[in-house]
Amino acid sequence: MSNTLLLDSLTFRNAYLLMRHGHSEANRQGRIISSPARGVDSFGLSARGQTEVGETLAAWRWARPTRVVHSDFLRTTQTAARVAEYFGVAPTRDAGLRERGFDELEGGEDARYADVWAWDAVDAGHERFGVESVDTVAERMVAVMRGLERRHEGEVVLLVSHGDPLQILLAALAGVDLRHHRDRPPLQPAEVVSVL
Template identity: 30%
Template sequence: MTEILLIRHGETAWNAVKRLQGHLDIPLNAEGTRQAKALAYALQNEKLDAVISSDLQRAVQTAGEIARLQGVSTRLDAGLRERCFGGFEGQLYSDLPHLFPLEHAAWRAHDPDAEFPPGENQGETIRQFHRRIMTHITYYAKQFEGKKIAIVAHGGVLECAYRAAKDLPLDAPREVTIYNASINRFSYDQDRLLLVSWGDIAHLDADAVDEINAAINPQKH
């Protein structure tokens, strides 16, 4: 059995204003950096055999904080990137119904084979994205059999894993909240991904952050 911690990157400026990122490479904002440090501190007593990350910098920065306290290097994999949204990328969510009414309606309806309008990057259907992500998660689960790993990626990546573990169809509406810098625990056993716990953000509450700050900067407390 492999233990897998699936982690969404910390907050970015685009997350804060609800602008769609996809493959566009947006860094963490100040809050996201704080979240990443709190996350790493919360995990420092768990022995991780590997820290694997999407190659987009918001994930790399988050994974780097974890890897630093674990004393390991971060393994980067472009196959763990967020879904590519084509022409939707860079737009505010609130503007999409007006800019792309037909494509937005298909997206909201969870059509597994709906395509995005052209943009800087080539968009992916839900089916294409789900296949990509589950291929990569399964690869690492098998490579690190019997070990514990962290995979730092994106909201869509976590949703793919949740759907697979719950055996949900690709056109089912999202039924969970996906938090920045959250810890989502899975296990992989006998070719099956199993959900252990979801959406742990206890390390991000005010008391936890104060404790972390005191530990990191004891001279200031």
């Protein structure tokens, strides 16, 4: 597969904001939680994460979202619920925004992310440790945007997702070689960026 994702056929009719979930219980424990079996119903926001989301809302400087779409993991669901309530919109779940799957590393120490990222820099299609490839993550994240583009126009869409998928999406949107998705500074918990 190519190291970049071609977006030529995607014409944007909406504006997009990307938001990483607030600090989570998985972050607090230093664990990798990427499996829906664990992440959808547990490992939500920590107390610190709740505070971070509140601080982001209090200092909001981006366009007002008219639509909030989020991963179905608990940490993103809780983040999106706070944002959606603040702006008076109904949040929508989309499994396409889920955390990157880390398979064999599931439940282990988050220091192991570095092992995966080292291989990412060599091959965006690798699946070492059973991980979901960068290519696959990019395709599913862009597919979410394509679906939104087909269904909506003139909206400000906030996508609430996870660190790695958002890094990969930003690289894809910028037309950057996906092997270099870690070159950009990572989004911090509860951080928002505007794209398009």
